[in-house]
Structures are given as structure tokens and as C-alpha cells.
Amino acid sequence: MKDALGYWRIGTLFRCRLRRFWTEQWKAWRTALDWTVWVYFVLPLLWIGGGTYVDWWHHPPDWLTRLPMVSGERLTLAVVFFGRLRTFAEEADVLFLLPRRRWMSGILTRGMAYTALSLLVMSALVYVLMLPFFVAVHHFPAAQLLVMLAYTWIGAGIGAVSRNLIEARFGGLRKWFVKTATMLMLAAAYLAPLVLLGGTPMDLLAPIIAGAAVLFGLLRAKLRARDTFESDVRQEQLARLASTQLLLRNVIERRPRIKLSRPAVLRRSNRIFKRFSGDTILAEMIVKAFIRRLPLVRMWFFFTLASTAAVALSPAILQPFIAVAFMLLLSTWVISHWRGMIAEPFFRQFRWQDAVLRGSAGRVRFWLVAPAAAFFGLFGGLSAYGPVGMLEIVPGVLIWLLLSKFITSSMLLRMDREGE
Known part of the structure; x- marks a missing residue:
């Protein structure tokens, strides 16, 4: 010993x-480096790379000299x-x-x-x-x-x-x-x-x-x-x-990593809506899930940024129509997120009524698109009419409020009925 x-x-x-x-x-x-890899990949790569390196010594290419x-x-x-x-x-x-x-x-x-x-x-x-x-x-x-x-x-x-x-x-x-x-x-x-x-x-x-x-x-x-x-x-x-x-990066399927840390925003489970109805509670859970996922927020931010630039650079007479088109496009993406959340096992275990689903979809659609509508009105009015045009933020949000109310929810309920 x-x-x-x-x-x-x-x-x-x-x-x-x-x-x-x-x-x-x-x-x-x-x-990984068996004889086939050496013969068909490594040795030809070394031969070609070594020849190119020696050639650069004697005859440097133009891009290298510049x-x-x-x-x-x-x-x-x-x-x-x-x-x-x-x-x-x-x-x-x-x-x-x-x-x-x-x-x-x-x-x-x-x-x-x-x-x-x-x-x-x-x-x-x-x-x-x-x-x-x-x-x-x-x-x-x-x-x-x-x-x-x-x-x-x-x-x-x-x-x-x-x-x-x-x-x-x-x-x-x-x-x-x-x-x-x-x-x-x-x-x-x-x-x-x-x-x-x-x-x-x-x-x-x-x-x-x-x-x-x-x-x-x-x-x-x-x-x-x-x-x-x-x-x-x-x-x-x-x-x-x-x-x-x-x-093995392309061989083994990576499992999602479980994070035990609290999210960066909405770190506490406080209420964001005052009402306690079924559609409000369902909409609140989906909105929180959206905001707490950084990839979704990043995609929303870049889409809103690019759309705002497109609205601001357009002629004043076309800005409302372009803004409405971007609102509807963003609304389609938000509703796809709503559908994905409703299809989750946690949400599907509850027997949601059609009115609750319709109301929650409307709330999610409005609150996740309303900030983008405000940006469209703010920067579109600023580029077209100067500082006074910044007041267009109010009609921009009102236009989206009217659109959100008139958009039908029949397609949103089709998935739930098919699953029953």
C-alpha cells in the first residue's frame, strides 16, 4: 500500500x-477518420491546400495583395x-x-x-x-x-x-x-x-x-x-x-434543455388582466407564454421593425393600406401561435366553450398586434407629417381594434371541433 x-x-x-x-x-x-476518409477527403484536401499555399508564395493573388x-x-x-x-x-x-x-x-x-x-x-x-x-x-x-x-x-x-x-x-x-x-x-x-x-x-x-x-x-x-x-x-x-x-452534432437528436431559472420578463405569476372570465384567463396564459419565449419575441420584434420601416418609407396616401396589410399578416402569425397553444395537452384537457375560445383568440390577437399598430401610426405619421403626425398612433390602434373585432373566428374553432 x-x-x-x-x-x-x-x-x-x-x-x-x-x-x-x-x-x-x-x-x-x-x-471518423477511417481509410476511406483519408483517401477521398483528407489527402486530396492536403494536396490541394498545400499546392495553393506554395503557389501564393510565388504568385500572390490580386485579392491578397489588395x-x-x-x-x-x-x-x-x-x-x-x-x-x-x-x-x-x-x-x-x-x-x-x-x-x-x-x-x-x-x-x-x-x-x-x-x-x-x-x-x-x-x-x-x-x-x-x-x-x-x-x-x-x-x-x-x-x-x-x-x-x-x-x-x-x-x-x-x-x-x-x-x-x-x-x-x-x-x-x-x-x-x-x-x-x-x-x-x-x-x-x-x-x-x-x-x-x-x-x-x-x-x-x-x-x-x-x-x-x-x-x-x-x-x-x-x-x-x-x-x-x-x-x-x-x-x-x-x-x-x-x-x-x-x-x-456527432448531426447524428444524435438533441433533446430540449430544461431550464429551471425564471424567465427574464413576467418573472412572477401575477395577473395582467383584471377580469376573471374564462376567455380572459385563457388569453392571459397564452400571452404570458408568448412573452416568456425569447425566440417568439425576437421574431415579433424584427417583423415589427421591418414593417414599421416599410410603412414609414411609403407615400402618405398608401401608409394606411400597407399598415393594415402588415397588421393582418402579423395577426395570422399570432393566431398560429394561439392554435399551437390550444393544441397542447394541458389546454386540451379542458372543455372550452366556443365563446371562450373566440373571446380568448380576440384578446390574444389584439394585444399582441396592438403595439405593432401603434408603431405603424407613430413612425408613419412622423415621416409623413412631422412631429404632429405622431398623433396618428391613436387612429392606428383604433383601426386595429375595429379589424380585430370584425375578423371572423370560425377558422379558429375548426381545429377544436375536429379534435373532438
């Missing part, structure tokens, strides 16, 4: 996990944005290794070294692929390319560590905002020295030193962090399954 325990060291455990990771990746890719320098420098942002910090943390570490800070710090330090080596290889590969642009077209010296490679390598390390910390410290919508803001700031800080100072190798020396200092501070904060273990385990699981998900 003592001999078995003495065999395991920090370096031995890290090498074992690293070897297992690459064995899993090789087994996953070996199932490409500005800024475009080539922006392509290196791919390494900065997609780098991932590997910690090689596992779920069982919470029982045995997490209480031992020296072991966790040792594995994390080796994971950082592995990440640095991986990012260096990725950065070098990007610059090798872009050598015809930098050397054959713009005649960059070797010293300049090495300095740019070091600069990109440090930027990729900053991006990888910062994303790891953000994944652990934030959640939900706030994580998305913080990650987006951080990536925008990192992109600006990365591109500004390349565009403004990247004339000679010495121009990037100060940004490299500053970036190395920032990277050292982030690595130190990561080593001292005590609340990132669960996030590290989740990110490691995603890293191990990345190849499998890529190979």
Missing part, C-alpha cells in the same frame, strides 16, 4: 490525466478569442485533492504550462498560414514576425485566463455582459498597438511587457482563487467532449 501511494506524485498524476485525455481524443477521431494590413492583423484575434485554460480538474478531486492545496496548485500550474504551450502552437500555426500575406506581400522581416507572435501569444493567454475566471465568478445574463465587455476591451487593447505602433520590433516591446504583467496578475489570481473548482470541472468536461460533440 505504501509503495502504491508513493508512486503517485503531482507530475505523475498530471501526466496520467494528460495521456488519458489525448487517448480519448484519438479514439473519438479514429472512429487586402489591407489591418485585415491580416485582425485574423490573429481568433487565437485570442478561442483559447481555453486547461486545469485538468476532475469531480473526484473534491474528496482527495481539494483539501491539499499543494497538489491542486501543482496540477493547475502544469495545466497553465500546457495551455501556454498549446496557445503557442496555435499562434504559430496561424502565423505560418498567413506567411504569404506578411512575407510575400508586405515583406515583413523575421524579427517582426517573432515579436508579433510573442504579442499574440501573450494576448491569447490573457483571454484564456480571463474567460476562465469570468465563467467561475458570474452567471446568467450578467456573465454574458461581462464576457462580452471583456472580450471587446481585450480586442481593442490587442489591436491598438498593432495598428498604431507595429512598425518595428521595438514598437511592440512596451505592449508585450505590459501584457506579460497583466497575464502574471491573472495567473496569480487564478492560483489564489478558492471558488473556481466547480467551474473548472465543468469546463474540463466540455473540453473532453468537444471532439465527440463535433463529430
Whole structure:
């Protein structure tokens, strides 16, 4: 037993996990890259791609010579944005290794070294692929390319560590905002020295030193962090399954993910209509279901935005007719959503009367199209008659109120009668 325990060291455990990771990746890719794929796809692609690459060295195409320098420098942002910090943390570490800070710090330090080596290889590969642009077209010296490679390598390390910390410290919508803001700031800080100072190798020396200092501070904060273990385990699981998900993305049918978090709007089940009649309650449930589904709201928003622009750009004499056409078109889509909700098993278990169905359809149709009618009148009147024309928002909503009352509901009840 003592001999078995003495065999395991920090370096031995890290090498074992690293070897297992690459064995899993090789087994996953070996199932897809059989000899037919190599003969018919991989080898011809390498042959054609290699020939094109060599030809660009000697005879750069016209579009490559006309490409500005800024475009080539922006392509290196791919390494900065997609780098991932590997910690090689596992779920069982919470029982045995997490209480031992020296072991966790040792594995994390080796994971950082592995990440640095991986990012260096990725950065070098990007610059090798872009050598015809930098050397054959713009005649960059070797010293300049090495300095740019070091600069990109440090930027990729900053991006990888910062994303790891953000994944652990934030959640939900706030994580998305913080990650987006951080990536925008990192992109600006990365591109500004390349565009403004990247004339000679010495121009990037100060940004490299500053970036190395920032990277050292982030690595130190990561080593001292005590609340990132669960996030590290989740990110490691995603890293191990990345190849499998890529190979099986079109093979396995994805089941809808169950979200247990509350929606962004209407987070509480409060009433939105005052009446307690059957048609009002049914309409309220369908309207809430519509508003709480982000894809439906997004589609409604873009349709209303495009329709409002079409109404505002039309002649004043045609605006009412075009607005009515868009109202009816949006009403058809809303009623299709109403039909889908009524066909759900939860709603079909109730014996709704025809008057209740007709009343709920009218309420859903009116309240989901009325905001669009208000936009049509507001911006259509503003474009045709100036600020005074904004008062057309009132007749716009009234026109839709009259249309909604006169639209027949016979087609809406046909589906319910067929199901009985």
C-alpha cells in the first residue's frame, strides 16, 4: 500500500490525466477518420491546400495583395478569442485533492504550462498560414514576425485566463455582459498597438511587457482563487467532449434543455388582466407564454421593425393600406401561435366553450398586434407629417381594434371541433 501511494506524485498524476485525455481524443477521431476518409477527403484536401499555399508564395493573388494590413492583423484575434485554460480538474478531486492545496496548485500550474504551450502552437500555426500575406506581400522581416507572435501569444493567454475566471465568478445574463465587455476591451487593447505602433520590433516591446504583467496578475489570481473548482470541472468536461460533440452534432437528436431559472420578463405569476372570465384567463396564459419565449419575441420584434420601416418609407396616401396589410399578416402569425397553444395537452384537457375560445383568440390577437399598430401610426405619421403626425398612433390602434373585432373566428374553432 505504501509503495502504491508513493508512486503517485503531482507530475505523475498530471501526466496520467494528460495521456488519458489525448487517448480519448484519438479514439473519438479514429472512429471518423477511417481509410476511406483519408483517401477521398483528407489527402486530396492536403494536396490541394498545400499546392495553393506554395503557389501564393510565388504568385500572390490580386485579392491578397489588395487586402489591407489591418485585415491580416485582425485574423490573429481568433487565437485570442478561442483559447481555453486547461486545469485538468476532475469531480473526484473534491474528496482527495481539494483539501491539499499543494497538489491542486501543482496540477493547475502544469495545466497553465500546457495551455501556454498549446496557445503557442496555435499562434504559430496561424502565423505560418498567413506567411504569404506578411512575407510575400508586405515583406515583413523575421524579427517582426517573432515579436508579433510573442504579442499574440501573450494576448491569447490573457483571454484564456480571463474567460476562465469570468465563467467561475458570474452567471446568467450578467456573465454574458461581462464576457462580452471583456472580450471587446481585450480586442481593442490587442489591436491598438498593432495598428498604431507595429512598425518595428521595438514598437511592440512596451505592449508585450505590459501584457506579460497583466497575464502574471491573472495567473496569480487564478492560483489564489478558492471558488473556481466547480467551474473548472465543468469546463474540463466540455473540453473532453468537444471532439465527440463535433463529430456527432448531426447524428444524435438533441433533446430540449430544461431550464429551471425564471424567465427574464413576467418573472412572477401575477395577473395582467383584471377580469376573471374564462376567455380572459385563457388569453392571459397564452400571452404570458408568448412573452416568456425569447425566440417568439425576437421574431415579433424584427417583423415589427421591418414593417414599421416599410410603412414609414411609403407615400402618405398608401401608409394606411400597407399598415393594415402588415397588421393582418402579423395577426395570422399570432393566431398560429394561439392554435399551437390550444393544441397542447394541458389546454386540451379542458372543455372550452366556443365563446371562450373566440373571446380568448380576440384578446390574444389584439394585444399582441396592438403595439405593432401603434408603431405603424407613430413612425408613419412622423415621416409623413412631422412631429404632429405622431398623433396618428391613436387612429392606428383604433383601426386595429375595429379589424380585430370584425375578423371572423370560425377558422379558429375548426381545429377544436375536429379534435373532438
